[in-house]
Amino acid sequence: MHNACIRTAFGPHPQVTQAFWSCSCSGHYSHAFFTSASLQAFEPNAPAFPSPSAPRRRVVVAMSGGVDSSVAAALLKQDGHDVIGVTLQLYDHGEATRRKGSCCAGQDIHDARRVADHLGIPHYVLDYEQRFRTAVMQSFADSYLAGETPIPCVGCNSQIKFKELLETALELGADCLATGHYIARRDLNGVPQLCRAADTARDQSYFLFATTRAQLARLCFPLGSMHKSEVRAFAVKFALPVADKPDSQDICFVPTGRYTDVIERLKPGAIESGLIVHVDGRVLGRHEGIVNFTVGQRRGLKIAATEPLFVVRLDAADNRVIVGPREHLLKTELVLRHVNWLGDPPAPRREATSSLEEGQSMEIFVRIRSSQAPRSATLLLASDGGALVELHGGEYGVAAGQACVFYEDAADQARVLGGGWIAQARGTADRETLRENRENREKRETPCGLPSIGIGDAPSTLTSALTCTETSTSSRELISGR
Numbered sequence: 328m329h330n331a332c333i334r335t336a337f338g339p340h341p342q343v344t345q346a347f348w349s350c351s352c353s354g355h356y357s358h359a360f361f362t363s364a365s366l367q368a369f370e371p372n373a374p375a376f377p378s379p380s381a382p383r384r385r386v387v388v389a390m391s392g393g394v395d396s397s398v399a400a401a402l403l404k405q406d407g408h409d410v411i412g413v414t415l416q417l418y419d420h421g422e423a424t425r426r427k428g429s430c431c432a433g434q435d436i437h438d439a440r441r442v443a444d445h446l447g448i449p450h451y452v453l454d455y456e457q458r459f460r461t462a463v464m465q466s467f468a469d470s471y472l473a474g475e476t477p478i479p480c481v482g483c484n485s486q487i488k489f490k491e492l493l494e495t496a497l498e499l500g501a502d503c504l505a506t507g508h509y510i511a512r513r514d515l516n517g518v519p520q521l522c523r524a525a526d527t528a529r530d531q532s533y534f535l536f537a538t539t540r541a542q543l544a545r546l547c548f549p550l551g552s553m554h555k556s557e558v559r560a561f562a563v564k565f566a567l568p569v570a571d572k573p574d575s576q577d578i579c580f581v582p583t584g585r586y587t588d589v590i591e592r593l594k595p596g597a598i599e600s601g602l603i604v605h606v607d608g609r610v611l612g613r614h615e616g617i618v619n620f621t622v623g624q625r626r627g628l629k630i631a632a633t634e635p636l637f638v639v640r641l642d643a644a645d646n647r648v649i650v651g652p653r654e655h656l657l658k659t660e661l662v663l664r665h666v667n668w669l670g671d672p673p674a675p676r677r678e679a680t681s682s683l684e685e686g687q688s689m690e691i692f693v694r695i696r697s698s699q700a701p702r703s704a705t706l707l708l709a710s711d712g713g714a715l716v717e718l719h720g721g722e723y724g725v726a727a728g729q730a731c732v733f734y735e736d737a738a739d740q741a742r743v744l745g746g747g748w749i750a751q752a753r754g755t756a757d758r759e760t761l762r763e764n765r766e767n768r769e770k771r772e773t774p775c776g777l778p779s780i781g782i783g784d785a786p787s788t789l790t791s792a793l794t795c796t797e798t799s800t801s802s803r804e805l806i807s808g809r
Contacts, residue, residue, distance in 0.1 A: 385409040386547065387496035388505045389488055390442065390450070392435030394569050395507030397442040398558050399549040401565040403505060404446050411501065412443040412450040415492065417459040417483075418580045441568045453495065455487060462486040464580055468593040471586070471618045474641030475728025478534070479578055484508075485537035493545055503547045510535055511551030511740065512543060519543045521669060521743040523734070526554040533697035536732040536746030537667045587618055601646030603630055606639060606655055606756075614648050617641045623656055623724030641727075651756075658725040658754040663714040663747030670733070670744040688717075691744060692734040695722050701734045701741060714747050725752040 388400040390412040404410045414436050436452055443450030463482045470477035493504045509524035509531045521543055524530040538546070550558060562570035581589050591598060598616035605611055612630040614620065620628075624638040628650065637656055640649040692701035693716060705717040716731055732746035 384502040387501040390439040392438035399507040414439040474643035476726040505547040606651035622726035655756045658752040659721040661716040662751040664750045666747035668745040
């Protein structure tokens with residue numbers, strides 16, 4: 328451990344020098360990991376960044392070992408700021424160490440050190456593996472088992488980088504935390520705002536909607552006004568050793584691309600087989616776990632049908648995969664939970680109900696997927712922290728667990744108003760099916776007096792899905808699991 332390096336990077340904090348860092352100094356590296364829980368130093372009155380009265384700031388840069396965060400560090404160093412590079416050890420990388428397109432792996436940590444050494448800035452590695460496992464990986468597995476389609480990058484940004492790492496940086500006397508994200512921060516009348524990046528093809532605002540006002544006041548995004556081609560050009564100009572490194576892809580802790588392996592490792596025995604059921608109640612087959620399916624999926628269902636069928640819903644409570652024709656994928660209304668609101672002034676709130684009401688809502692633009700352009704919608708924020716969103720024209724293949732991000736308008740660099748997690752997606756076809764099931768429940772009794780299963784029904788037994796007199800051998804095998 329090099330105490331001189333720590334004093335240079337963070338000022339004369341005697342208590343900080345007792346912590347264990349992975350430090351680079353003049354090309355020499357130690358391999359100890361630092362846990363921020365042991366930190367005691369804290370500067371509660373550190374000025375916000377940037378400040379016109381004091382342009383030179385101490386900036387911690389989250390360095391992933393990729394070209395974007397490396398260029399962000401280089402630009403800040405060029406502008407005269409006191410830059411400190413920090414890389415997070417987030418998970419047991421295993422195969423990811425040698426896999427192209429991964430991030431936060433052993434090679435990435437080494438690359439971040441090489442860049443820091445090249446720029447002449449101190450570099451530290453923080454061991455956040457346990458908190459990443461709890462806040463991101465466990466949540467990822469729980470979400471899939473609940474029949475959702477999670478987005479772990481949002482949780483990593485909001486819970487790890489912009490919460491844990493930002494708190495650590497401020498405790499160590501830094502004025503702000505900078506990252507290589509493609510998103511812009513603009514100050515209007517002294518109030519920081521989050522906006523889409525200039526490079527709309529790289530814009531990452533969808534993954535940063537959960538950033539709070541307090542966090543935004545201490546964040547810096549040097550690449551927000553740049554295009555990827557410019558970033559690559561700067562990497563060459565600065566002669567960075569990662570100038571030609573490929574961009575990271577996929578989920579960092581799923582190096583093989585098989586997320587079901589991760590779920591099985593985190594939740595042994597939680598993946599169970601169940602029934603594949605048509606929206607009209609017919610049992611069409613069996614599945615080996617709802618985590619193997621996603622809303623909108625058509626291929627790989629392994630069922631016989633006379634029409635194209637899609638996964639329209641995952642029923643985790645009864646462990647069923649619900650399939651149906653494409654019209655059942657069209658959703659017009661979303662129920663959101665854990666909404667983060669960045670708009671100013673705050674939108675009207677009232678008690679949550681089943682539908683939007685005229686005069687109690689606001690017109691916004693939303694994105695359901697990171698790759699799509701903002702589209703018009705109506706928003707109603709509820710007093711319970713949730714929201715209702717009406718999608719103008721509807722959207723196909725919306726899944727619970729995804730994000731719905733709010734924008735002020737559809738402009739390329741629109742202001743981000745916040746967003747929330749999709750708890751439920753509803754469409755016209757769903758309502759019609761539910762109504763038909765309820766109206767015909769008594770009429771559709773089987774010869775034994777047992778009702779068939781509808782999309783909105785919760786069967787007491789698996790056998791209630793089949794008639795007693797018409798159960799074939801293959802159907803009995805479905806029930807028994809043979």
